[in-house]
Amino acid sequence: MEQVLSPEDERLVDGLRAGDESAFVALMRMYGAGMLRVALMYVSSRAVAEEVVQEAWVGVLRGIGRFEGRSSLKTWLYRIVANTAKTRGLREARSVPFSALGDETGDEPAADADRFLGSGERFPGHWSVPPQSWAPEGQLLGQETLEMVAREIDRLPPAQRAVITMRDIQGFTSEEVCNSLDLSETNQRVLLHRARAKVRSALEEYMR
Amino acid sequence: MRLDRELACQEVVELMTAYLDDVLDPLDRERFEEHLVFCDGCSNYLEQMRATIVLAGHVSLELPPALEERLLEAFRGWRGS
Amino acid sequence: MAGIVIAYKFLSSGRIAPFTGFGWPVGEWVDAGGIDPCRHGVHACSVHHLPIWLDTELWEIELGGEVLEQARKLVAPRGRLVRRVESWNAVLLREFGLACLRRTRERVGSLPILSGYVADVGRHVVGGRVPLGAFAAARAAELRDGSRGYEQERGSQAAWLAERLGLERADVV
Numbered sequence: 001m002e003q004v005l006s007p008e009d010e011r012l013v014d015g016l017r018a019g020d021e022s023a024f025v026a027l028m029r030m031y032g033a034g035m036l037r038v039a040l041m042y043v044s045s046r047a048v049a050e051e052v053v054q055e056a057w058v059g060v061l062r063g064i065g066r067f068e069g070r071s072s073l074k075t076w077l078y079r080i081v082a083n084t085a086k087t088r089g090l091r092e093a094r095s096v097p098f099s100a101l102g103d104e105t106g107d108e109p110a111a112d113a114d115r116f117l118g119s120g121e122r123f124p125g126h127w128s129v130p131p132q133s134w135a136p137e138g139q140l141l142g143q144e145t146l147e148m149v150a151r152e153i154d155r156l157p158p159a160q161r162a163v164i165t166m167r168d169i170q171g172f173t174s175e176e177v178c179n180s181l182d183l184s185e186t187n188q189r190v191l192l193h194r195a196r197a198k199v200r201s202a203l204e205e206y207m208r
Numbered sequence: 209m210r211l212d213r214e215l216a217c218q219e220v221v222e223l224m225t226a227y228l229d230d231v232l233d234p235l236d237r238e239r240f241e242e243h244l245v246f247c248d249g250c251s252n253y254l255e256q257m258r259a260t261i262v263l264a265g266h267v268s269l270e271l272p273p274a275l276e277e278r279l280l281e282a283f284r285g286w287r288g289s
Numbered sequence: 290m291a292g293i294v295i296a297y298k299f300l301s302s303g304r305i306a307p308f309t310g311f312g313w314p315v316g317e318w319v320d321a322g323g324i325d326p327c328r329h330g331v332h333a334c335s336v337h338h339l340p341i342w343l344d345t346e347l348w349e350i351e352l353g354g355e356v357l358e359q360a361r362k363l364v365a366p367r368g369r370l371v372r373r374v375e376s377w378n379a380v381l382l383r384e385f386g387l388a389c390l391r392r393t394r395e396r397v398g399s400l401p402i403l404s405g406y407v408a409d410v411g412r413h414v415v416g417g418r419v420p421l422g423a424f425a426a427a428r429a430a431e432l433r434d435g436s437r438g439y440e441q442e443r444g445s446q447a448a449w450l451a452e453r454l455g456l457e458r459a460d461v462v
Contacts, residue, residue, distance in 0.1 A: 019287040021280075028279055033269035050275050057279050061286040116218045122405050123428075125216025130249025137259055141266060149260075150267045168264035174229055185231075193225035200253075200260045214428070234329065238361055241308050242341050246420035 009073040016064045028057070031074055034170050035081040037162045038181065042082070042089035052088050056081035071179060074172070078180035104159045105190040112201075134207050145206070152202040156195050163188060164195035215239050220250045224257050294352040296333035296363050297374070297456070299344035304370070307344055318353065318369045330357075331368035336456050338362050340427075340446035343385075343420045347377035347454070376454050386414030388449050389426040392442065397429045406432075 005013065015023025035056060039049035059080050067076060117128045134140065153164055166172040166180070178188050215223070215236075220243050226232050227240055244251050271279075300306060304313040313319065321330040333350050334342055341361050354366035393410045397403035406429035413422035423446055431439035450456065 021283065021287075024283045025280070028271065028276065032271040032276070032279065036271065036275070050272070050278075053275065054278055054282060058282055058286065061283065113218075116216070122409060123216075123425075125218040126247075127217045127249035130217075130247075131252040131256060133252045134256060134259060137262055140259055140263060146263060146266055149263045153264065153267065164264065165269070168261050169267050169269060171265070189225055189229065189231075193222070196225060196257055196260050196264075197221075199264065200256050203260060203263070204256065234359060237329075238359060242361060244308070245342055245344070246418070246424040248418065248421075 005069040005073065009069070013064065013067060013069070013073060016061070027073075027077070031077055031170070032057075034162075034165050035078060037158070037165050038078055038081050039085040041158045041162050041181075042085035043092060044089075048088065048092065049085070052085045053081060055088075056084040059084060072176065074170070075176050075180050078166070082181050104157045104194065105187050108194060131204065134203075140203075145203075148202070148206055149199060152199045153195070156198060160191045160195035160198075163191040164199070167192055168196070215243050217243075217247060217250050220244075220247070221253060224254060227254075228257065228261075294356045294363070294365070295371075296335060296350050296352055296356075296368075297339060298333045298348045298350040298368070298370070299339070299342045300346045300348060302345045304346065304348070313348070313370050315370045318367050320367045322366065330364040330366060333363045333365065333368060335363060336451045337444065337447045339450050340423055340443050343382070343423065347374040348372070349374060374454055374456070381453060382419050383414065384453070385446070385449060386410075386419035386422045389419075389423050389442075389446060390414055392445055393426045393429050396438075396442075397433055400433065403429055403432055 012023050012027055016027070032053065036049055036053050039052040039056070040046070043049050043052060056077075060077060063080070067073075071079070115127060115129050117123050117126050119125075121128075153161060153169075156164065162181070163177060163183075166177050167174065172180070174185065174188055174192075177183065177192075178185055181188075183191075220240060223232060223236065223240055227237065232240060244254065298313075300313060304315070305311070306313060319331065331350075331352065333352055335358070338361055339347075349371045351369045351371055352363060352365035353368065356363055356365045358364075390407070390410045394407045398407050406425055409425045410422045410429070413419070413425060426446075427439045427442040430442035434441065
């Protein structure tokens with residue numbers, strides 16, 4: 001897997017190695033909040049997650065000299081925080097360790113079953129209450145709507161929240177998410193799908 | 209009763225993310241699009257998933273200021289060491 | 290199939306590909322590998338595929354390279370819009386829907402469980418949801434006669450379109 005770093009990544013890596021504070025601040029602002037969400041997948045409290053993020057960044061600084069650029073910089077950062085959090089989660093000996101993720105990928109439909117016609121109907125499984133079209137995208141993009149979307153994402157279960165944050169807020173590819181979190185393609189997609197479906201539902205409610 | 213080839217809306221909805229990631233096999237992709245031709249409800253749902261993605265893309269994330277402060281201290285400590 | 294194939298393509302208003310949003314030019318070859326018009330090749334219809342993909346505009350399209358026939362469409366590495374089939378319009382779309390309604394009435398109108406589909410087809414056609422009406426007609430046919438019934442109804446729909454649009458040309462030239 002021979003990958004070349006993007007020019008921007010390369011600049012940030014060089015900056016970090018040189019001890020340039022602006023490079024550190026740029027990276028921290030770009031990815032720090034997302035990394036916190038990844039930590040929250042594996043540990044039980046916000047306070048511990050913050051400690052994990054701090055520990056992970058210390059790991060990043062210690063390891064940056066050896067970073068070879070075989071993955072993108074952000075994949076590498078997120079792998080470090082995920083691994084730090086997993087270790088911490090195990091140490092915490094939580095009663096629900098990684099199966100937290102299993103619960104979130106379980107058999108939960110994206111849309112409420114009562115939105116669809118039953119098996120005795122002429123069009124079983126088709127919409128009984130079909131989604132209506134929304135206002136054009138331009139009109140959706142108001143501050144209030146964005147705040148509402150941010151709130152809904154914040155309220156998602158941890159793994160769904162982390163995956164939608166990486167894919168849709170931070171623009172990771174599915175491959176980058178899978179590599180960062182050691183998720184299978186399928187689990188990654190199920191988590192993303194559940195997350196988007198919930199945010200969509202909330203928006204639908206809000207548009208009414 | 210179900211048709212041989214038919215995808216019901218309930219199934220189409222579950223395939224939306226795979227469709228948007230372009231990972232459906234050709235037959236499922238064809239059945240999916242075939243469904244969209246006649247189903248306004250699913251076409252709307254798909255548009256809404258796209259709108260949701262666009263909206264999420266405009267959300268900005270911020271670190272809690274106290275954590276940012278701690279991380280900066282850690283950085284300065286590392287640089288000074 | 291190789292060589293030049295004449296086929297058909299439904300597009301949304303303004304020559305927009307319905308699923309990808311690609312804007313089709315007229316008379317220029319479009320390469321699937323180039324700007325990625327349909328992501329997996331240029332999609333088009335033989336006459337018998339038409340009822341599945343109804344949309345606002347119908348175009349005649351030339352396909353180049355190795356043309357594959359999938360279950361419900363043709364896929365080719367490149368294509369070129371040749372001319373619009375002007376006789377395809379909203380009036381004909383509605384007539385097409387009414388023809389689906391007539392056939393559904395004949396096929397299942399007197400059957401106690403299935404006769405409800407007649408009203409469904411009618412409601413959708415009158416409500417301007419003709420593609421849904423055509424699907425409901427095919428669904429009713431499948432429920433009566435199995436998948437052969439579905440194919441038969443879709444075949445009748447295709448034959449109706451071919452006749453009314455004057456699409457007599459053999460698909461492969």
